[in-house]
Amino acid sequence: MSLELKNLNYIYNEGTPMESHALKDINLTIRDGEFVGLIGHTGSGKSTLTQHLNALLEATSGEYYYNGENVYGENFSKKELRRKVGLVFQYPEHQLFEVDVLTDVCFGPKNLGLSEEEARSRAKEALKMVGMGENYYEKSPFDLSGGEKRRVAIAGVLAMHPEVLILDEPTAGLDPKGRDEILDEIAKLQKEQHMTVILVSHSMEDVATYVDRLIVMYQSGILFDDTPKAVFRHRKEMEEAHLAVPQMSELMRMLKEKGIDLGEDIITVAEAKDAIMKRWKEKNGSGR
Amino acid sequence: MIRDITLGQYYPVDSCIHRLDPRVKLLGTLIYVVSLFVVDNAVGYLVGGLALGIVIYLSRVPVTYIMRGLKPILFLLCFSVALNVFLTPGDTVLLQLGFLRVTWEGLTRAFFMGIRLIFLIMGSSLMTFTTTPNQLTDGLETGLRALKKVGVPVHEIAMMMSIALRFIPILIEETDKIMKAQMARGADFESGNVLQRAKALLPILVPLFISSFRRASDLAMAMEARCYHGGEGRTKMKPLKYKRTDLIAYGILAAYLVLMILLGILF
Structure with missing residues (x-):
């Protein structure tokens, strides 16, 4: 199972003064079960790219193959693709509309033509995945907190049983606790359900901690496509693309300048802690 | 998709029409609309069309872009043209289909009616193409201060x-x-x-x-x-001030109106 983009171009408002080339010659293959991070400065084309992946936008030129099938071919069902590629928009809680949480999550499955009963069981399962218990089913979605609303919205997409899950800034505007909870749950889903996950983010710390592969977008094209560690070695180029490296990489670089070289490729707090503890033990003897 | 709506959208290019004071453009649109109802003959429409053409040329807004704004009223246009073709009484009958009668008078009237409607829409949409909404309301506020x-x-x-x-x-x-x-x-x-x-x-x-x-x-x-309390004592960052070109534009507008009234009386 894979998503494959070939020489994809997209131009907004073609032929008017408002014309803008939002995607330039994108070549990209995403394999089954990958946990991919997508980062880039505002306006770099991230959101436009994600909307192509479930065919909400159609490329101006180029090809897109889903499992080898041509998405822009005549017999391809875009509705079916939208089920397989679940897209959670930015601030998804703004799209809630039903009278209670359970009915709202049922909206997706019902659109697939499932029976009332089956839709409800899928909705319950999805709500459980995002950590929302039975006591929430009857509540109005508008009475929930921001983090809870967002989980309900994510459950609304999960209930459609997507093969690929794309999340556009799922943690924007959440407090650190809500952020960690949501990301942990997504990471768990990715491992347990073997789901392909694409995480669009502004936070270098988030992508450094969770993803296996990192795609950096800059000026409508792909700047880097590698493991997070390899990407964050390009500190200069990242800064030119108006992006920073994670705080821990920055800290390790500063320590190195002071003569304490703990090794390259430390990008998360956990890794930094391990490296510092290791050095501490070496210095103070293994007895401590 | 839904973004394609162009009705009344500002078209961001720089031209002498864009730079005019919004009050001039508001009054100009009003004068243009009035002038179209003053005249009722070929020469008048010719002058009106010429004036519109010159302003469109000066505004640097593509004609195709303005034409697109006509699409929503296409039905209304066809309807009123058809009504005029069939329901105008006249002596020179060209075609008789049962109770429907097409007269020479009806045809010419429908033709002018259609032209008048098209000019009306194009003229007034030209104002919104060349004026940002903010300028427009600014112009209205200062213009109606009295x-x-x-x-x-x-x-x-x-x-x-x-x-x-x-x-x-x-x-x-x-x-x-x-x-x-x-x-x-x-x-x-x-x-x-x-x-x-x-x-x-x-x-x-x-x-x-x-x-x-x-x-x-x-x-x-x-x-x-930010302590908003209405318009009392509120000053503007960019107060509207007439420039030389605005006064010239007023002069041209006055001359145009007089010409159109004369054409309406003479022919």
Whole structure:
């Protein structure tokens, strides 16, 4: 199972003064079960790219193959693709509309033509995945907190049983606790359900901690496509693309300048802690 | 998709028409509309069309772009032309189909009627293409200042107008986003009968209403936080001031109006 983009171009408002080339010659293959991070400065084309992946936008030129099938071919069902590629928009809680949480999550499955009963069981399962218990089913979605609303919205997409899950800034505007909870749950889903996950983010710390592969977008094209560690070695180029490296990489670089070289490729707090503890033990003897 | 709506959208290029004072453009549009109703003969329409052509050329807005604004009124246009063709009484009968009669008078009248409507729409849309909503309300506020003396809340009306205009693109974008989000959840807005389609709009309308209220209350809060208290004693960052070109434009407008009235009387 894979998503494959070939020489994809997209131009907004073609032929008017408002014309803008939002995607330039994108070549990209995403394999089954990958946990991919997508980062880039505002306006770099991230959101436009994600909307192509479930065919909400159609490329101006180029090809897109889903499992080898041509998405822009005549017999391809875009509705079916939208089920397989679940897209959670930015601030998804703004799209809630039903009278209670359970009915709202049922909206997706019902659109697939499932029976009332089956839709409800899928909705319950999805709500459980995002950590929302039975006591929430009857509540109005508008009475929930921001983090809870967002989980309900994510459950609304999960209930459609997507093969690929794309999340556009799922943690924007959440407090650190809500952020960690949501990301942990997504990471768990990715491992347990073997789901392909694409995480669009502004936070270098988030992508450094969770993803296996990192795609950096800059000026409508792909700047880097590698493991997070390899990407964050390009500190200069990242800064030119108006992006920073994670705080821990920055800290390790500063320590190195002071003569304490703990090794390259430390990008998360956990890794930094391990490296510092290791050095501490070496210095103070293994007895401590 | 829904973003393609061009009605009354500002067309961002730099031209001498764009740089004119909005008050000149407002009055100019009014004069143009009036002038089209003053004349009723070929020479008059020719002059009116020529004037429109020159202004369009000067504004550097592509003609095709302006034509696109005609699409929504195409039905109305055809309807009124057809009515005029068949229902104008006259002596020179060209064609008789049962009770329907096409006369020479009807044909010419319908032709001029159609031209008049097209000029009207093109002329007034040209104003919105060359004037930003903010300039427009600014122009209205200053232009109608005299009415304040008789108790018309001119500033408040202008403020409401500019807020409403400002929110149109935001709401269009929001609608687009919500539509896409619900489509990502399998919603279908394109098939089914009228009732099904109306019902399919619910997942768009509910979030849209909620976000409109949220935005309205946020805006009210932000305005109060900056001590907004109405127009009394409020100054502008860019006060409207007539330049030389504006006065020249007024002169041209006056000359145009006189010419059109003369043409209307003479022919």
